[in-house]
Amino acid sequence: MTVKQLALPELVEACARLGVPAVGLWREPVAAYGLEATAKLVRDAGLTVTSLCRGGFFTTADSLDDNRAAIDEAAALGTDALVLVSGGLPPGSRDLVAARERIADALAVLAPYAGERGVRLAIEPLHPMYASDRCIVSTLSQAMDLAERFPASQVGVVVDTYHIWWDDRAPAEVARAGAQGRIHSFQLADWVTPLPAGVLTGRGQLGDGAVDMREWRERVEATGWTGYIEVELFNDGLWARDGVEVLAETAERFAGEVF
Amino acid sequence: MTVKQLALPELVEACARLGVPAVGLWREPVAAYGLEATAKLVRDAGLTVTSLCRGGFFTTADSLDDNRAAIDEAAALGTDALVLVSGGLPPGSRDLVAARERIADALAVLAPYAGERGVRLAIEPLHPMYASDRCIVSTLSQAMDLAERFPASQVGVVVDTYHIWWDDRAPAEVARAGAQGRIHSFQLADWVTPLPAGVLTGRGQLGDGAVDMREWRERVEATGWTGYIEVELFNDGLWARDGVEVLAETAERFAGEVF
Numbered sequence: 395m396t397v398k399q400l401a402l403p404e405l406v407e408a409c410a411r412l413g414v415p416a417v418g419l420w421r422e423p424v425a426a427y428g429l430e431a432t433a434k435l436v437r438d439a440g441l442t443v444t445s446l447c448r449g450g451f452f453t454t455a456d457s458l459d460d461n462r463a464a465i466d467e468a469a470a471l472g473t474d475a476l477v478l479v480s481g482g483l484p485p486g487s488r489d490l491v492a493a494r495e496r497i498a499d500a501l502a503v504l505a506p507y508a509g510e511r512g513v514r515l516a517i518e519p520l521h522p523m524y525a526s527d528r529c530i531v532s533t534l535s536q537a538m539d540l541a542e543r544f545p546a547s548q549v550g551v552v553v554d555t556y557h558i559w560w561d562d563r564a565p566a567e568v569a570r571a572g573a574q575g576r577i578h579s580f581q582l583a584d585w586v587t588p589l590p591a592g593v594l595t596g597r598g599q600l601g602d603g604a605v606d607m608r609e610w611r612e613r614v615e616a617t618g619w620t621g622y623i624e625v626e627l628f629n630d631g632l633w634a635r636d637g638v639e640v641l642a643e644t645a646e647r648f649a650g651e652v653f
Numbered sequence: 654m655t656v657k658q659l660a661l662p663e664l665v666e667a668c669a670r671l672g673v674p675a676v677g678l679w680r681e682p683v684a685a686y687g688l689e690a691t692a693k694l695v696r697d698a699g700l701t702v703t704s705l706c707r708g709g710f711f712t713t714a715d716s717l718d719d720n721r722a723a724i725d726e727a728a729a730l731g732t733d734a735l736v737l738v739s740g741g742l743p744p745g746s747r748d749l750v751a752a753r754e755r756i757a758d759a760l761a762v763l764a765p766y767a768g769e770r771g772v773r774l775a776i777e778p779l780h781p782m783y784a785s786d787r788c789i790v791s792t793l794s795q796a797m798d799l800a801e802r803f804p805a806s807q808v809g810v811v812v813d814t815y816h817i818w819w820d821d822r823a824p825a826e827v828a829r830a831g832a833q834g835r836i837h838s839f840q841l842a843d844w845v846t847p848l849p850a851g852v853l854t855g856r857g858q859l860g861d862g863a864v865d866m867r868e869w870r871e872r873v874e875a876t877g878w879t880g881y882i883e884v885e886l887f888n889d890g891l892w893a894r895d896g897v898e899v900l901a902e903t904a905e906r907f908a909g910e911v912f
Binding site: 483488521525527530560587591592593604 | 747750753780781782784785786789791795818849850862863864868
């Protein structure tokens with residue numbers, strides 16, 4: 395998504411050229427290119443698929459069927475992580491507690507289905523500014539409380555710096571998630587202001603904002619976690635530029651800011 | 654601030670006509686009209702000043718002097734609450750822990766000064782989307798942890814629905830603050846999306862958004878709290894309208910949504 399301006403073959407080629415060994419994919423471009431064609435493309439390039447984004451949005455009526463499809467797609471792509479964004483409040487509702495409980499109900503149906511296919515559901519807490527309309531799971535604590543109702547082989551969490559950097563409880567929750575083997579995805583984006591209208595496309599390039607990337611990496615790795623780190627930048631400015639250039643810049647920042 | 658388009662005499666007159674018994678004031682319009690003149694204006698109208706906004710911004714160099722001045726102004730206006738917004742990260746810093754500790758240092762200097770003048774400092778947690786540039790105190794839990802280092806007669810917190818509605822820990826923190834007599838100000842605004850660019854001026858009119866106003870009032874009053882409830886809407890749309898009309902609408906919503 396950081397370089398969504400690149401078609402999948404361009405992305406795969408640029409990753410190979412830059413030495414990027416793994417990539418997180420989104421369902422829409424995969425569907426557009428074709429699921430089997432994408433699986434072959436990344437397999438032939440020796441590229442690991444870190445995660446598929448995204449399932450969730452449990453407040454819509456047909457969400458279970460759509461999430462089963464997403465799990466199947468993740469399995470076909472050879473990734474073991476399907477990122478879940480819960481969805482916001484149901485239309486007209488102000489009941490956060492009930493909406494959060496509905497997520498647990500959906501997970502109870504989907505977690506075994508995912509586990510049987512070698513896919514783990516990764517609950518992503520989104521920044522509280524998305525609580526009403528995109529994701530009522532706003533903290534890593536809430537995500538872990540939900541995840542812990544299920545086996546770690548079936549349900550875990552996403553640690554994304556953009557969403558949790560401000561939270562003084564997040565470091566302890568990272569430790570809790572890591573100790574249980576529930577960190578299924580670790581994503582980086584920097585926090586920059588002013589936020590754009592709609593607050594969706596203002597994620598900062600690594601090093602441009604308020605987040606100490608190295609500290610977060612060390613925090614996650616201190617739990618014993620090893621894995622690929624994703625960089626997920628929704629940013630109108632980056633999307634308007636040449637995708638290969640943005641990918642190269644991101645790889646450079648990754649080397650300089652995270653390590 | 655909800656009707657900042659009204660000059661202070663217009664505001665006072667409209668409050669009297671609508672039966673609004675109390676008002677929260679901001680420093681800038683008070684300074685423009687004159688401190689003593691404002692004090693006389695509200696006193697003659699029999700209007701209670703619920704709070705003065707705002708002190709804080711402890712990351713700037715001369716903040717202590719400015720906060721002492723704000724405390725003096727609050728005392729002159731006859732209000733016992735000075736709302737404090739902490740300020741964000743110091744320029745170039747990514748150290749949230751150190752910045753939060755600096756707030757405690759400033760409070761240690763200011764709290765006795767305030768207490769001697771019959772003014773209490775009210776720490777306002779702002780929504781986490783303001784953490785980097787306006788207020789690193791993002792939750793009621795953090796505000797209470799800071800406040801508890803000082804006597805309740807000197808330091809308390811602001812409960813503002815706009816900033817804390819999403820937080821599953823906030824109800825317990827309201828109970829904690831209420832039990833200690835530390836709820837110095839209770840403010841209402843609704844959460845509506847999409848957020849505008851800069852995310853400062855998109856607070857919703859009561860009833861327009863995701864927040865259950867009645868539930869929050871009951872929650873605060875369940876602690877034994879009695880006091881005036883402020884409605885604080887930063888909203889470009891409301892500011893563009895006739896101020897008296899907006900005040901009347903707000904009073905109507907207050908009656909219908911909060912009680």
